[in-house]
Structures are given as structure tokens and as C-alpha cells.
Amino acid sequence: MSIDIEAANRDLGHDAEGLVKWALSQGLPAICTTNFRPFEAVILHMVTRVQPDIPIVWMDTGYNTPATYEFADSVSRQLELNRTIYLPLRSRAHREAVEGPAPALDDPRHEAFTREVKLEPFERALNEMNPGLWFTALRASDTDNRAGMQPISRNQDGIIKVAPLLHWSSKDLYDYLVAHDLPNNFDYVDPTKGEANRECGLHLQH
Numbered sequence: 001m002s003i004d005i006e007a008a009n010r011d012l013g014h015d016a017e018g019l020v021k022w023a024l025s026q027g028l029p030a031i032c033t034t035n036f037r038p039f040e041a042v043i044l045h046m047v048t049r050v051q052p053d054i055p056i057v058w059m060d061t062g063y064n065t066p067a068t069y070e071f072a073d074s075v076s077r078q079l080e081l082n083r084t085i086y087l088p089l090r091s092r093a094h095r096e097a098v099e100g101p102a103p104a105l106d107d108p109r110h111e112a113f114t115r116e117v118k119l120e121p122f123e124r125a126l127n128e129m130n131p132g133l134w135f136t137a138l139r140a141s142d143t144d145n146r147a148g149m150q151p152i153s154r155n156q157d158g159i160i161k162v163a164p165l166l167h168w169s170s171k172d173l174y175d176y177l178v179a180h181d182l183p184n185n186f187d188y189v190d191p192t193k194g195e196a197n198r199e200c201g202l203h204l205q206h
């Protein structure tokens with residue numbers, strides 16, 4: 001039976017938990033990516049309530065704050081996440097010894113840096129896990145590109161990408177954390193993005 005994405009977007013577009021249940025009932029191998037940015041416990045809690053052992057994929061660029069590493073471990077323990085970490089092929093120490101600190105956004109080396117620390121590890125994760133369904137916590141307010149998205153789409157790899165929280169506000173996310181007694185992490189930076197309302201390329205290419 002073919003999957004009717006259009007009907008699901010129409011019927012469930014603003015119902016985050018309904019989207020998660022609909023997606024996981026399609027019988028496809030699923031993953032959820034996370035970077036442990038602010039409010040990330042919401043998506044992690046929501047997907048694991050329906051499928052406790054769903055693979056959680058984190059590309060650790062090597063450039064997270066100590067608070068993000070602590071948060072990643074404590075929320076993984078609290079939710080008993082089935083987490084797999086994908087690391088770049090070269091360590092941060094190695095890269096910095098020969099190339100120096102992370103290049104700024106306007107540095108011509110920035111694109112290669114992003115490919116090395118985030119895109120290649122993600123493509124390796126896709127090759128190894130071969131998911132048919134991919135949950136992310138993208139939000140319409142993140143970037144102009146995301147403002148034009150639907151919560152469910154099929155990406156260029158043929159994977160059904162689901163963003164259950166696409167239409168949620170920060171207040172909605174905050175209220176969910178409080179209601180479920182979940183932690184938060186605001187001490188977060190991503191050297192591939194520089195600014196929060198930028199795309200690093202992961203969601204433009206996949």
C-alpha cells in the first residue's frame with residue numbers, strides 16, 4: 001500500500017504526537033537525529049514513548065560545549081536512549097593541529113569543514129542504518145527554508161522525513177518539557193552554522 005503523505009500532512013500537520021504515531025505505524029525502519037540543542041528532550045521523549053528502542057543518531061562534531069556533552073549523556077540516561085554517535089573520520093585535535101581552529105562562516109574552508117564534521121558522518125549513518133523514516137525536530141521558525149516545509153516529506157534519498165514539531169513555538173516546547181519533567185540545554189553552539197537561522201546544508205542536501 002502506498003503511503004499517502006499529502007493526506008497525513010493535511011489531517012495531522014499540527015498534531016505532533018499524531019504525526020509520530022502515524023509515521024511509526026508505516027512499518028519502516030526509523031531513526032531520529034539529534035544535536036542536543038535547546039528543547040531537544042521534547043522530540044526524544046515523544047518518539048521514544050512510541051518506540052522506546054528507536055535508533056537516536058548524533059553526529060558529534062567535536063565542537064560541543066561541556067554543557068551539551070553533559071546534557072547529551074544525562075538525557076540519554078534519563079530516557080534510556082538507544083543512541084549511536086557518529087564521529088568525523090579525523091579527531092578535532094588532529095584537524096586543529098594541521099589546519100587551526102574551526103573556520104569562520106566567510107572562510108572559504110568552511111564548507112569543507114562542515115562536510116568533514118557533520119555531512120560525511122551523517123551520510124555514513126544513512127549508509128549504515130538505511131532508514132526509511134527520519135525524525136528531526138526542525139521548526140518552521142528556524143530558517144526561511146524550514147518555514148516553507150511540510151511536517152512530512154520524502155527527501156531526495158527516498159527517506160520519509162518527519163518534523164513533528166515543525167509548527168511548535170518555544171512556549172509549546174517549554175510547556176511540554178515542564179509537563180513531562182524533562183531537562184533543557186541552552187548552552188549550545190554549532191560551529192557549522194554560526195547563526196541559528198542559517199542552514200549548515202544537511203537539510204538542503206538530505
Ligand SMILES: Nc1ncnc2c1ncn2[C@@H]1O[C@H](COP(=O)(O)OS(=O)(=O)O)[C@@H](OP(=O)(O)O)[C@H]1O
Pocket residue numbers: 032033034035036037040043057058059060061118135136137138142190193198199200201202203
Ligand atoms: N550534529 C548533529 N547530529 C545529529 N543531528 C543533527 C546534527 N546537526 C543537525 N542535526 C539534525 O538537523 C536538525 C536541525 O539542526 P540545526 O538547525 O541545528 O542544524 S542543521 O543546519 O540542520 O545542521 C536537528 O534537529 P534537532 O532534532 O532539533 O536536533 C537534527 O535532526
